[in-house]
Amino acid sequence: xxxxxxxxxxxxxxxxxxxxxxxxxxxxxxxxxxxxxxxxxxxxxxxxxxxxxxxxxxxxxxxxxxxxxxxxxxxxxxxxxxxxxxxxxxxxxxxxxxxxxxxxxxxxxxxxxxxxxxxxxxxxxxxxxxxxxxxxxxxxxxxxxxxxxxxxxxxxxxxxxxxxxxxxxxxxxxxxxxxxxxxxxxxx
Numbered sequence: 354x355x356x357x358x359x360x361x362x363x364x365x366x367x368x369x370x371x372x373x374x375x376x377x378x379x380x381x382x383x384x385x386x387x388x389x390x391x392x393x394x395x396x397x398x399x400x401x402x403x404x405x406x407x408x409x410x411x412x413x414x415x416x417x418x419x420x421x422x423x424x425x426x427x428x429x430x431x432x433x434x435x436x437x438x439x440x441x442x443x444x445x446x447x448x449x450x451x452x453x454x455x456x457x458x459x460x461x462x463x464x465x466x467x468x469x470x471x472x473x474x475x476x477x478x479x480x481x482x483x484x485x486x487x488x489x490x491x492x493x494x495x496x497x498x499x500x501x502x503x504x505x506x507x508x509x510x511x512x513x514x515x516x517x518x519x520x521x522x523x524x525x526x527x528x529x530x531x532x533x534x535x536x537x538x539x540x541x
Contacts, residue, residue, distance in 0.1 A: 358411045367399070367408045368533055371513060372541050374398040374405070386488040388519070394538070396484025396512040400435045410439035412532050413482070413510055414447055422478040423507055427454035427471060429495040432484035436512070440482070454479070456495040468498045475503030483511040486531065489523030496527065513538065 375398040384390050399405035413436065417423055427437040434455055441453035454471030473479065479499055483492045486509070496506045506527070514520075514531035523529070 356407070358415075360412065360415050363408050363412055363415075364532065367405070367412065367512075368537060368541060370399050370402065370405045370408070371396075371533055371538055374402060375513070376538050384487050386490050386519070388487065388517075390487075394485045394513045394515060394535070396432060397435075399512060400432075400484055406435055406439050407443075409436060409512055409532065410443045413440050413480075414443055414449060416510060416530055416532075417444075417449060417451070417480060420478075420480065420507055423451065423480050424477055425452040425454055425471070425473055425479045425504070426482055426510075427456060427469075427479065427495070428482040429456045429491045430458065432491065433482040433495065436482040436484070456498045458494070469502060473499065473502050473504040477504045478507050479504050481506050481509045481527075483509060485513045485515060486511045486520060486523075486529060487515045487517045488519045489527070489529070492527070492529075493523065 375395045378392045380391055380393055382390055382393055426440050427433055437453035441451055444451040454469055454473055457468045460468045481492050481495050492509045499506050508528045508530055511531045514534045516535045
């Protein structure tokens with residue numbers, strides 16, 4: 354099977370999958386940001402699903418067409434790992450030829466001690482991937498690691514944006530481009 358890609362239809366199908374697999378309402382949970390929430394968007398439930406990951410990767414590649422200066426994609430492990438890998442693989446077919454990189458939460462205690470797996474060069478333009486943005490904290494950790502090696506984060510791309518007001522300072526500093534937003538998820 355070789356599915357065709359049409360951005361609007363792909364986004365609609367991604368929204369369906371997010372609603373079915375990733376979005377839960379009426380909860381009382383603590384998020385990675387430390388905030389309490391009555392809803393949860395578990396992007397990994399879609400990013401680890403075959404159709405979901407294909408849709409996410411194709412939609413991210415479509416967004417990346419407007420950033421031709423970007424040569425590498427990645428973010429903080431674990432949320433960004435499947436996204437960066439799928440985008441890198443499919444970018445070979447599209448001719449975009451994007452490298453993937455992964456950012457460890459902490460520097461490894463052996464070998465080179467690097468926080469980044471993958472080759473990033475000083476001045477290289479990159480996209481930071483994230484499964485869900487709440488306050489931008491996880492993306493900021495990835496951005497800091499990328500800046501440490503001298504690369505240049507151009508944009509943050511995420512599966513879902515929770516549209517949290519506490520992310521406003523992060524949004525003022527960094528361009529955030531979600532595939533879907535909380536408003537769109539709830540509109541279904």
